[in-house]
Amino acid sequence: MSTATIDSHKVDHHGDAHGHHHKETFITKYIFSTDHKMISKQYLITGIIMGCLGMFMSMLFRLQLAWPDESVPFLETLLGKWAQGGKIDPNYYMALVTIHGTIMVFYVLTAGLSGTFSNLLIPLQVGARDMASPFMNMLSYWFFFLSSVVLLSSFAVETGPASSGWTVYPPLSALSKAMPGSGAGTTLWLVAIILFIVSALLGGINYITTVLNMRTKGMSMNRLPLTIWAFFLTAVLGLLSFPVLLGAGLLLIFDRSFGTSFYLSDIHLNGVGALTNSGGSPVLYQHLFWFLGHPEVYIILMPALGISSEVISTNARKPIFGYTAMIISLIGISFLSFIVWGHHMFITGMNPFLGTMFMYVTLIIAVPSAVKTFNYLATLWKGNIRFTPAMLFAIGLVSFFISGGLTGIYLGNAALDIQLHDSYFVVAHFHLVMGSAAIFGMFAGIYHWFPKMFGRMMNKTLGSMHFWLTFISAYLVFFPMHFMGLAGVPRRYYQFSLIPEFGIWMDVNVLITVSAWLGGLAQILFLYNFFYSIFKGPIASTNPWESNTLEWSTKLKHIHGNWEGDIPTVYRGPHEYSRPDRELDYFPQYEKGNGEPEHYHGPVTAVDNSYEGKKEKASTVFFSSFAYLFSMKRA
Amino acid sequence: MNTFFKNTLKIALALVIVFTAASFMSDVIDISGLSVEHLKADKPMFGTAEYAYDPGQADTPEKTLASKVNWTILIFVILMVLVLANAMDISKYTAKITGRETVNQTNVNKWMMLIFLILGFIGVIWEYIYHGKFILMNNSSSEHGVDYDSMFSITLILTSIVFFMTQFLLFMFSFMYAHKEGKKALYYAHNNRLELLWTFIPAVVLTILVLRGHQTWKSVVYAEENHKGKINSVEVFAYQFGWKARYAGEDGIMGMSDYKFISGTNELGLAVKSEVDMLLEELKLQIIADEETVKNLNTTILDGLMADFAAADGVKNYKSMESIQKKIDAVKNGDRLSDLKESIERKKKQIERILAIQNDEKIFASTFTPAAIDDIIAQEIHIAKDSLVTFNFRSKDIIHSAWLPHFRAQMNVVPGMPTKFTFRPTKSTAEAKAENDEEFDYYLYCNKICGVSHYNMKIKVVVESQAEVDAWLKTQSSPFMKKTEVVPAIMNDSLQMTNDTLKRVALR
């Protein structure tokens, strides 16, 4: 604890120092800002813009899948030579899918999610004046911004953007004659990703250092909100795995531009002839890629899980169930995620024995995930749930996490993956568990911390509508895809109408596309709500959700250094809601009590009168809902 | 009680309305008007009418049901928007966004949770029943597929139980424990026994699944090693964008092959001496042509291009002007030159490496055996029912993946790395046709993104008796047996290129 104390003093001083030279220009305040709150907003806005683009791309290529033989003239207006006659060119279709995947995975759900909320919450929730290195933090954002620009600029390239899938497997991505998108488009993709990695590393180092060294007095690791645990472990994952992608990318650049053969061997290309490359292995790339790629899905998911833990606990007015178990699960997931990458490669022709090993470790990951799910359910049980938009999205996240997580049990099973690999089943799986769940975590975070970021409230009604429309349409889009995959429909197909066997899926494809457009249009509610509320929303109160965590102890107006006076001391864990020994149903971490214990261990006084006097046992959790259904005591 | 009853009635009423509307609409209205206006409206959006793709399915009851359900969903969503808008009194908000709550949001959301739970479960069950019919389960056409299917069913049952249970609890809890004024939640931070319980149960279940999966996986991937007797083998060759099957000829031995031997007439790069010699000659000619081009690049060729440009300019053919301009630019900025140089280098290297094989006696003898000469190359894969067959995969260019969904078989096809898959087909094409319909056929699809025509890269697979396979093989060509036969039309880009260069040289 002593280190933390010393550090917070040091930082105090730093904060004071800032008080003196207060001359901020527009540029230092809004553009090259080193303030973590401003950087967080920059990440968020960039992320939202990228998200809209990524979503719009999926809406465009979904048109092609639903009406493969029709002409949609506005596409030609929009895409020019890539959609002559109103039909998307197959090369461009692949480019859209690739950039859609890249944007969603890296730009929205890695940078947009982690970047926004780690930046906003780490200093505020651990009680620090700013990040460990504000300057590096600023660099991190600008590398991200540059990277986004480079990626998008590939749409201006004559041969089109990268189009070999978001995984960019060589040899397809390595040979510019294999596919138009593998020319300059892929070069830009690689440059963008390298810039992105730099940004992720700069950010990650900062997050880790800040969490470890800059916690305020009393903020021991076991009093950290779960958000911080999640961001911390996410940063560790990123720091250890992104460099591997950097290596993979550099070798790919060598192969593409300098004639090396890391990934290339024995290739005879149409229109070119036999290439001289020999001795390389395309499978090597896949190992390197998935060494990042698998942790990456947890880099996406864990912050969302952290956010939803916090949001659910606050809005259910209950301590998160099994705080320690939640942390252990997160640590378990983080560790395991480094040794399971091979489940993406069961059928690449690697040694079947390796496949066996990867299958074992992969299915072990399901255990901590299951624990988390049950803990969420137990947190809701006998809560006093406030349906704020954030809470709705967090509940949606749990639902997606269940639906998508369960299909992971199929895909992690090497035997079942023989059939399911690269089918639409996979598309359904990752969109639910990684795509939808993490996006919902992000929405939950935005609705929850909007007052902290902008000092105003977002509209609840629009928020609820946004939730229900998005939730329903996401299920309509992705649930039927399971069945397509199981019936033998491969993914990354541009058109199914050439294959008569797939005819039965034509109307499902239409349904999916219509739902995707509905879901897409529903985001207008969000955008309107978001931007309107930034300027015109009702002024927020300091602690609008009656939350326990430290960030709500700061003033509404953002200042450098976050707290005007001393940084508050922390007296207890983050989830002390509805303690029977208190009048109020929350107990902020920074509020000094009258000698109350950190956790309440007194007799359980059942508050819910229908279960008066009963002790909470395992079976009660499960059966109370059934009991309720049949007795309907409360209606 | 009262409110619950009322609300149930409301939901029931809404459902009745939705279903009536849906069945009415799906019978009467062609929804194509609803799609983008300019669409050629010759196909309904949700169809009862016939699809060109799928004539067999047209007016079956299921089709109508599907259409009704699609309609139901669409109408339901629209209704939901209206109900939500109404319930949440949206009009007041659009006029002025304030923070005040004019309706009880808790109630609306709470009931939505329940409605979503019920309708969601109905939807999921409907999917299980309706689309579940199409999924490949319990109808495998291969031996290990039966095992696979049972593995799949076990997983499906277990995960479905967990799915329904946990989703039920999630939405029920959300419904039951919605905020009430004056209520206080239960302070309940942890319960170690409970947590152990739900760590332990998933762990046990997953252990069962993983052990079972391990068995199946082993039986599939070690099928070849575990089998003592003879195994039929087929080489399946993938290229952008198609598949070829190679069978050993009369001699029963598959000849050697090498990607460096691939030429217009030798698409699979078989080690046939005469072919390789021809290729060497061709390469040498190409090098000469390329060198010629390099020499004249900045003189004759550039002049020619300039003249072409002027001609195109004369008739204002902008498209060809643009493309010619590109060529001129490539010459001027040196791209063309470096391309040519690289191409010459590449070809020289190829010659060198082919010669290295030919000049080393040992390697020569083991490569250029007579085995390749009678090999059969086919556009379909025919395999014998009930006998084990190994597909040996080879890729010409990019990673492809050979997926045979009906056989529960898939393996990547990787350039520079031979892969294989062994299985025993147990259901002949005829039997499968009888089970499905006359149109039915087995196919092998490409399932790894490989370029522009990835979506259209498949080959027919026929399962029949050994005798039928043998008879069919007799009708297939062994391209190097009778030299006069066939120059395949596909895949001769390189030949095309050669001809072009030769022509150009000849012209000068």
Ligand code: HEM
């Ligand atoms: C707006 C809602 C979305 C729709 C309608 C949608 C739809 C699709 C579709 C149809 C594909 C192509 C599948 C294939 O043929 O392989 C795809 C690919 C993909 N999507 Fe989405 N998606 C959406 C949101 C997301 C989100 C939120 C993520 C975040 C993880 C995401 C990540 C991906 C990835 C990684 C791919 C694979 C790209 C590739 O094959 O290289 N999508 N999406």
Ligand SMILES: [Cu+2]
């Ligand atoms: Cu993975």
Ligand SMILES: [Cu+2]
């Ligand atoms: Cu292919």
